[in-house]
Amino acid sequence: MSPVRRGESLPIHNRIGVLRAERGMSRAQLAALVDVNPQTVGALERGDHYPSLDLAFRICDVFGLPVEAVFARQAFTPLSAELYPRKP
Amino acid sequence: MPDVIDRYRDYRTRRFLKYERTWAASLPGWRPQRRRRLLVGLLAATFTAMFAISVLCAVGIQWAPVLWLPACAVFFPLWIALQIVSGRQGDAPEAALDEFEIAQRDSARSVGLTVTQYLMLIPIFYLVFGSVLTGGTDENMAYAGGLMAVTMLLVGGCTPAMLLGWSRPDPMPED
Numbered sequence: 001m002s003p004v005r006r007g008e009s010l011p012i013h014n015r016i017g018v019l020r021a022e023r024g025m026s027r028a029q030l031a032a033l034v035d036v037n038p039q040t041v042g043a044l045e046r047g048d049h050y051p052s053l054d055l056a057f058r059i060c061d062v063f064g065l066p067v068e069a070v071f072a073r074q075a076f077t078p079l080s081a082e083l084y085p086r087k088p
Numbered sequence: 089m090p091d092v093i094d095r096y097r098d099y100r101t102r103r104f105l106k107y108e109r110t111w112a113a114s115l116p117g118w119r120p121q122r123r124r125r126l127l128v129g130l131l132a133a134t135f136t137a138m139f140a141i142s143v144l145c146a147v148g149i150q151w152a153p154v155l156w157l158p159a160c161a162v163f164f165p166l167w168i169a170l171q172i173v174s175g176r177q178g179d180a181p182e183a184a185l186d187e188f189e190i191a192q193r194d195s196a197r198s199v200g201l202t203v204t205q206y207l208m209l210i211p212i213f214y215l216v217f218g219s220v221l222t223g224g225t226d227e228n229m230a231y232a233g234g235l236m237a238v239t240m241l242l243v244g245g246c247t248p249a250m251l252l253g254w255s256r257p258d259p260m261p262e263d
Contacts, residue, residue, distance in 0.1 A: 027260065035186070036186035036187070036188065037186055037188070037189060038259065039188075039256070039257075039259060039260075040186050040187075040188040040189065042257075042259065042260040043188050044188075045260075046260075049187075049188045049191070051187070052187050055186075055187060
């Protein structure tokens with residue numbers, strides 16, 4: 001996890017792994033598209049590293065999605081559950 | 089002046105990338121984390137031996153300085169191997185790394201600097217107090233103090249690469 005100078009450390013969750021799998025994209029392919037090491041993509045997916053705004057935008061550009069669709073403060077629910085929620 | 093610094097940075101980055109291309113596939117058997125940790129452990133053992141040799145020199149054992157040669161003969165291959173398998177991330181120029189690698193490198197370097205500062209106090213105090221107590225007449229003390237200082241500088245200089253080699257996980261398998 002990236003060091004935080006002060007204040008409460010708030011998590012940044014992401015959907016990189018899901019979006020990558022959905023597109024049949026390997027970590028190495030995503031890494032090449034955003035110009036980082038494949039291990040860095042692994043670190044992002046594990047939550048070991050929170051991306052800079054620049055890297056976050058580059059990742060969002062690859063998936064063609066807005067930042068809030070890829071990164072969030074709250075843990076993401078499964079995409080399928082969001083698309084097809086259970087009716088009460 | 090900034091142009092000179094920029095040109096040097098570019099030169100360093102080009103040289104680093106050339107080195108990386110040359111050695112990227114070398115020593116594949118030593119790249120898994122378990123083997124890298126073995127290299128780090130062996131390096132730590134070598135540093136311990138170097139410090140022990142300096143202590144032997146301090147107490148005046150005549151053949152002790154000769155032991156420094158085999159210690160160096162063990163140190164250099166271990167150090168070069170660790171640098172190759174860890175991709176020299178500890179002393180890589182910024183332009184050759186991504187943001188996560190830069191954060192890891194800077195964190196490891198920070199620890200390395202702290203380790204160097206504290207460890208260097210050992211030979212410093214040994215020489216300062218020793219020279220006062222002996223009136224500066226003990227030749228063994230100067231030689232042993234020099235060896236201790238070299239050992240501590242080696243430990244501090246190698247600490248970033250050792251930390252990165254130890255902590256960097258193996259690549260995650262693709263799903």
